[in-house]
Amino acid sequence: MKNILHKNTNIAFSDSGKGTAIVLLHGFLENQKMWDAFVPEFSKKHRVITIDLLGHGETECMGYVHSMENNAEAVHAVLTHLRIRKAIFAGHSMGGYVALAFAELFPEMMKGLVLLNSTSRADSEERKLNRDRAIKAVKQSYVNFIRMSIANLFSEDNRERLDTEIENVKKEALKTPLQGIVASLEGMKIRIDREVLLHLTPYPKMLILGEKDPVLNYNESLEQIEDTDVKLVSFPDGHMSHIENQDELIAVLLGFFKTV
Known part of the structure; x- marks a missing residue:
């Protein structure tokens, strides 16, 4: 694990392997x-960078709201430090929102984009209300909020089948x-719609969805890539395709990296 200081905030990251940069x-x-299960495979032929986003892992909190743009700027600071000019980005859920913000702010650095169990669309009004409820819930009972959130x-x-893995995620x-949880919920709530990036950007893109995702409606997610060249991969399970x-x-992502 390595660290840099960005806007007086400690940002933690890892950097392994050589070749095309994968973030x-x-x-x-x-x-x-x-x-952890992906880096050893990917780093055989690629340079793999993983980053703790604001208020997560070993990266410090920056404020009361961690916007997707704030996170994208932190990612940019790491890549600048590593002298990486172009990279393929793969983001899971909120990580996908950050990757999209990065793609808008720093388009010249984009070599490819994978949205994993994620969406280019902004929160609906109902989802914004759910974020507010989540903020209240986590302030009332931190442990219960996390346990319920992860299982769902x-x-x-x-x-039941993945009980051990779910406990590890918890x-x-x-x-x-x-503070990191609240700041991220506030940041996700105010993020803007970036569906246009799926339609107008020139680099290869992939959307990976779970057909039984309890968080993102599968059919609604399909709408955003109609009339685009975004490659779709569907799995038969939930929001945690990496588990x-x-x-x-792993096979799907390695295949995508080869084509970029």
Whole structure:
């Protein structure tokens, strides 16, 4: 694990392998450890950078709101420090929102984009209300909020089968400070719609969805890539494809990296 200081905030990251740069961005309540099973495979032929986003893992909080743009600027600071000019970005859930913000702010650095269990669209009004409810809930009972949130990310079929893996995700999530959770919820709530990037950007793009994702409606997610050249990959499970469909996902991502 390495660190840089960005706007008086400690940003933690890892850097391994050589070749085309791959930037892996974790989701809400996760950290760069979510990629532990992927980095050894990817770094055989690529340079792999994983980053703890603001208020997650070993990266410090920056303020009361961590916007997706704030996170994208932190990612940019790491890549500038590493002298990386272009990279392929893969972001899980909130990590996908950050990758899209990065693509808008720094388009010249984009070599490819993978949205994993993520969306280019802004929160609906209902979803914004749910974010507000989540902020209240986590302030009232931090541990209960995390335990419930994590279990609800997996398809119902997998909750028993992946019990050990789910407990591990909860343990990592419990390392996320209250301020980091609230700041991320506030940041996700105010993020803008970036669907236009899926239609107008020239680099290869892929959308990976879970058909039984409890968080993102599968059919609505398909709408955003109509009349685009975005490649679609669907798995039969939930929001946590990196756990629920790990081996298949590794193969899919390696295949995508080869084509970029």
